[in-house]
Amino acid sequence: MKKIHNIIIGLMGLLGLMGCTETVKDAKLEAVQPQIYPDYLGVTIPVNIAPLNFCMADETTQCIDAVVTDRHGHELHSQGDESVDFDLDDWHEMLGQNRGDSLSVTVSAKYDDGWHTYCPFSIYVSPDSIDYGICYRLIAPGYEVWSKMGIYERDLSCFDERALIENTQFEGCVNCHSFNRGNPADMSLHIRGPHGATLLRHSLGGDLQSLTAYNTKTDQTLGFCVYPYWHPSGRYIAYSTNATSQLFHSADPNRIEVFDTASDLQVYDVEKNELLLSPLLKQDSVYETFPVFSADGRSLYFCAARALLSSGEGTGVGPLDSLHYNLCRIDFDPATGSYGNRIDTIVDAEAQHKSVSFPRPSYDGRFLCYTLSDYGQFSIWHHEADLFLLNLSTGESRPMTEANSEDTESFHNWSTNSRWLVFSSRRDDGLFTRPYFCHVDANGVVGKAFMLP
Amino acid sequence: MKHFRIPPTLHHLLFTVLFGVAVFLFFGLAYPHHLHYQEQYQLFLFDSNYVCEIVRQPGGVADLLGRFCTQFFLFAWVGAAIIALLLSTVQLLTLRLANYQSSIIHYPLFYGLSFVPSFLLWLFLLDENALLGSVWAVLLTQLAFCGLLRLPDRWMRRILIFVAFFLLYWIAFGGSHYYRIPNTFPTLFYAAWFSAMIIPLLMWLVVRGKKSENAQQQNNSCVPSVASGQRSSALTSHLISLTSYLLVVVVMGTFIWKNANFKAERVMQYDFMACHQQWNRILETVNAEKPNNQIGVTVQNLALAMHGMLADRLFNYNQNGIAGLLPDVQSDATSPMPTAEAFYQLGMIYVAQRTVFEAQEAILDFQKSGRCYKRLAQTNLIIGSYEVARKYLTALQKTLFYREWADETLPLLGNEEAIAKHPEYGRLRQCAYNNDFYFSDHVTPEMLESLYFSNTDNRMAYQYLLAYCLLTGDRDRFNLYYSQRGTDR
Numbered sequence: 001m002k003k004i005h006n007i008i009i010g011l012m013g014l015l016g017l018m019g020c021t022e023t024v025k026d027a028k029l030e031a032v033q034p035q036i037y038p039d040y041l042g043v044t045i046p047v048n049i050a051p052l053n054f055c056m057a058d059e060t061t062q063c064i065d066a067v068v069t070d071r072h073g074h075e076l077h078s079q080g081d082e083s084v085d086f087d088l089d090d091w092h093e094m095l096g097q098n099r100g101d102s103l104s105v106t107v108s109a110k111y112d113d114g115w116h117t118y119c120p121f122s123i124y125v126s127p128d129s130i131d132y133g134i135c136y137r138l139i140a141p142g143y144e145v146w147s148k149m150g151i152y153e154r155d156l157s158c159f160d161e162r163a164l165i166e167n168t169q170f171e172g173c174v175n176c177h178s179f180n181r182g183n184p185a186d187m188s189l190h191i192r193g194p195h196g197a198t199l200l201r202h203s204l205g206g207d208l209q210s211l212t213a214y215n216t217k218t219d220q221t222l223g224f225c226v227y228p229y230w231h232p233s234g235r236y237i238a239y240s241t242n243a244t245s246q247l248f249h250s251a252d253p254n255r256i257e258v259f260d261t262a263s264d265l266q267v268y269d270v271e272k273n274e275l276l277l278s279p280l281l282k283q284d285s286v287y288e289t290f291p292v293f294s295a296d297g298r299s300l301y302f303c304a305a306r307a308l309l310s311s312g313e314g315t316g317v318g319p320l321d322s323l324h325y326n327l328c329r330i331d332f333d334p335a336t337g338s339y340g341n342r343i344d345t346i347v348d349a350e351a352q353h354k355s356v357s358f359p360r361p362s363y364d365g366r367f368l369c370y371t372l373s374d375y376g377q378f379s380i381w382h383h384e385a386d387l388f389l390l391n392l393s394t395g396e397s398r399p400m401t402e403a404n405s406e407d408t409e410s411f412h413n414w415s416t417n418s419r420w421l422v423f424s425s426r427r428d429d430g431l432f433t434r435p436y437f438c439h440v441d442a443n444g445v446v447g448k449a450f451m452l453p
Numbered sequence: 454m455k456h457f458r459i460p461p462t463l464h465h466l467l468f469t470v471l472f473g474v475a476v477f478l479f480f481g482l483a484y485p486h487h488l489h490y491q492e493q494y495q496l497f498l499f500d501s502n503y504v505c506e507i508v509r510q511p512g513g514v515a516d517l518l519g520r521f522c523t524q525f526f527l528f529a530w531v532g533a534a535i536i537a538l539l540l541s542t543v544q545l546l547t548l549r550l551a552n553y554q555s556s557i558i559h560y561p562l563f564y565g566l567s568f569v570p571s572f573l574l575w576l577f578l579l580d581e582n583a584l585l586g587s588v589w590a591v592l593l594t595q596l597a598f599c600g601l602l603r604l605p606d607r608w609m610r611r612i613l614i615f616v617a618f619f620l621l622y623w624i625a626f627g628g629s630h631y632y633r634i635p636n637t638f639p640t641l642f643y644a645a646w647f648s649a650m651i652i653p654l655l656m657w658l659v660v661r662g663k664k665s666e667n668a669q670q671q672n673n674s675c676v677p678s679v680a681s682g683q684r685s686s687a688l689t690s691h692l693i694s695l696t697s698y699l700l701v702v703v704v705m706g707t708f709i710w711k712n713a714n715f716k717a718e719r720v721m722q723y724d725f726m727a728c729h730q731q732w733n734r735i736l737e738t739v740n741a742e743k744p745n746n747q748i749g750v751t752v753q754n755l756a757l758a759m760h761g762m763l764a765d766r767l768f769n770y771n772q773n774g775i776a777g778l779l780p781d782v783q784s785d786a787t788s789p790m791p792t793a794e795a796f797y798q799l800g801m802i803y804v805a806q807r808t809v810f811e812a813q814e815a816i817l818d819f820q821k822s823g824r825c826y827k828r829l830a831q832t833n834l835i836i837g838s839y840e841v842a843r844k845y846l847t848a849l850q851k852t853l854f855y856r857e858w859a860d861e862t863l864p865l866l867g868n869e870e871a872i873a874k875h876p877e878y879g880r881l882r883q884c885a886y887n888n889d890f891y892f893s894d895h896v897t898p899e900m901l902e903s904l905y906f907s908n909t910d911n912r913m914a915y916q917y918l919l920a921y922c923l924l925t926g927d928r929d930r931f932n933l934y935y936s937q938r939g940t941d942r
Binding site: 140142143144145146147148168247248249250251252253255256257320428429430431432 | 635784801803804807810811813814815816819836838840841843844885886887888889890891892893900903
């Protein structure tokens with residue numbers, strides 16, 4: 001009998017027969033703000049973002065109701081049994097009318113004992129818009145085997161997602177994808193597997209583009225090109241080459257350690273089809289990785305650590321936890337494609353027994369955002385990893401407290417106007433990464449982060 | 454004009470029932486673990502997003518119906534009944550389509566042929582990678598044609614046939630989800646579908662030929678010979694029907710028996726028994742016939758350890774070196790699961806979790822697995838990753854047969870006291886490693902040693918440690934651990 005009941009409930013759910021449309025009445029007024037998921041309380045959002053739909057964090061809710069109001073007396077209403085789902089056009093109209101102003105959201109939730117109305121919370125609509133979309137790889141957080149995966153594009157103003165490439169189209173996988181300042185006209189994409197190559201799309205001016213598949217392995221470098229970053233001119237791409245290994249933790253929440261046993265840097269000249277090498281960037285005693293160009297293209301930032309003596313398999317966490325990467329910089333002359341003759345340490349993380357990864361300079365040259373973790377360079381698997389903001393004019397670093405959580409914050413990128421930062425966070429469950437956004441204003445003040453709607 | 458003049462006669466129905474019973478008994482008795490195997494590599498969710506995701510693909514409706522039915526394969530006899538019903542229906546619809554121009558009674562040789570599509574589908578389903586959506590694809594096509602042939606208006610029918618081709622492409626034939634391995638052409642499935650279409654068509658052509666021949670004869674002789682001939686040859690017709698039926702049954706039945714993979718069935722049986730922790734049944738099975746495959750040996754050793762007999766009776770059974778104890782994890786969906794069960798029972802929770810996760814990701818048609826979801830929820834619960842466990846449990850709540858378990862398990866999340874008291878999770882928490890170290894793809898004696906010394910009450914770890922030494926011939930370590938056990942006690 002219970003099975004039959006389950007089937008009926010399941011089928012009703014399938015058909016979407018159960019709904020919630022009722023007036024909030026006799027509601028008990030709560031003195032606190034609601035606990036909603038995702039947490040959108042007090043966030044700063046771009047004017048062109050998709051509707052911030054949400055549900056109650058409490059699973060016992062029978063129905064949820066939300067009313068968004070502005071100073072002009074406009075009102076936007078939504079109600080649902082599991083979550084609120086604002087009308088797309090009405091939402092954008094309201095945001096457009098309140099650019100640079102705050103919205104007030106009043107949430108009511110129905111429980112067994114009736115309706116409860118919570119204290120309103122505000123959402124600030126920044127006049128700074130965000131790019132039309134983001135690009136990401138969707139893959140289960142695995143170790144060595146992967147299922148269906150691909151690179152996808154998501155329109156940030158609505159909920160449209162489309163696959164750019166999926167591994168159902170070929171045998172293998174896709175990973176590092178990089179655009180020149182968010183412009184897909186210049187793109188580098190690695191495809192791994194039996195037909196692996198680096199796919200390079202390069203703008204030739206106007207509507208002309210070239211699309212070429214490269215074998216980036218040479219006899220003078222460690223192997224295939226790995227982490228890419230475009231030079232602002234579009235002529236060069238900085239790449240690392242990494243001999244990467246992984247080991248598993250027997251009893252640690254971090255589960256896995258991905259590390260290099262060797263790594264170097266080089267810059268690829270797209271026009272000449274040449275790799276530009278420097279002995280300073282391919283030292284055996286140093287692991288160099290994550291190269292990025294500065295906003296003016298005259299500096300190359302990267303992470304560097306003293307090389308390990310052994311990998312540490314078998315007994316204790318061993319030497320891997322002594323692997324600390326600093327943030328370094330070397331001059332780069334885009335006219336000649338030559339490097340400077342000195343490496344500067346910009347952030348001495350080793351002195352703090354910490355490690356820097358994923359440096360990302362803002363495109364306006366003001367800041368550099370990086371991840372700081374306890375050790376190593378694959379901070380995605382480190383629960384303690386947090387984002388830090390380096391002010392490039394003062395040289396001061398500070399944790400991005402407004403964006404960070406108790407769990408992993410890691411891979412990140414700037415919007416083209418350098419006012420928004422997108423980063424991956426594992427704050428929701430400690431394992432699955434989700435994209436979060438935060439606003440960084442002209443003075444470097446960071447707004448509370450919010451999850452991609 | 455009445456198109457379906459004579460329904461299948463009673464003895465025709467009896468033959469269909471006999472066929473259905475044969476299918477039912479075959480899958481229920483000889484092939485039950487193939488059905489369990491199918492079920493464990495999918496996760497059917499009563500969720501509109503899940504349904505839409507499948508249905509929007511070409512061939513999605515057939516795929517969805519196939520997946521819906523496959524969830525019942527958790528109970529092999531129910532699965533066998535579903536397959537029997539579907540294959541019998543395919544046969545009846547083939548017969549119905551063949552009956553369109555004239556009753557098959559007049560052309561009894563065709564009767565046996567009406568079983569060919571069903572037999573071909575049966576043959577196809579012997580392969581563990583064949584998916585039930587394939588049977589639905591054939592069935593939906595037949596149903597569509599039956600419906601179209603009932604339409605009286607010829608023009609309307611032509612228009613609808615045109616539309617039906619596109620519709621059928623979308624609901625049944627556009628996709629490729631009939632076989633689990635991508636880029637593999639399922640020849641048998643297409644042969645079945647083709648035969649389901651071509652056999653009725655062949656009969657129509659023969660009927661037409663006969664009719665024009667008879668008309669010619671009538672014009673020439675003006676003698677009404679056909680009707681009287683039908684009456685006089687009724688018995689002969691039944692005999693020919695029976696003969697054609699028996700011929701197809703014997704030939705196709707032999708093919709099926711010869712092509713059935715009973716070796717794989719045996720391996721799947723071991724995996725099933727380990728999955729359901731049927732330790733006594735495993736020992737009974739290995740005592741009756743000692744396994745000679747890696748999965749069988751791994752499961753056998755696990756069952757011995759669960760009974761506390763691994764170290765003592767290791768060599769009473771077939772062994773495959775350390776590969777039969779805790780084999781290296783391969784990148785496929787099947788072989789890691791029994792090893793993961795051993796890791797789990799030993800208390801190597803992180804290793805078990807990784808192994809199960811990898812196995813799930815290796816499922817060839819990118820589906821998720823109810824069995825894997827359940828184990829991932831358990832391992833995350835044991836290590837205290839409650840939110841990740843909740844994610845899996847919430848998904849399992851949308852299933853038919855894992856829902857009850859998920860409902861019972863959800864209250865445990867975050868309830869440390871209840872977990873500590875739980876007979877399985879509490880024990881495994883106590884058995885877990887208390888020191889962190891790195892490991893790679895191979896299980897080393899140091900890993901087992903560390904596990905044992907994390908909790909010397911972990912008898913499983915101790916047995917595996919001794920067995921490891923015995924299988925590698927490491928006497929020194931064996932003596933050391935053996936004496937250590939005595940000291941601890």
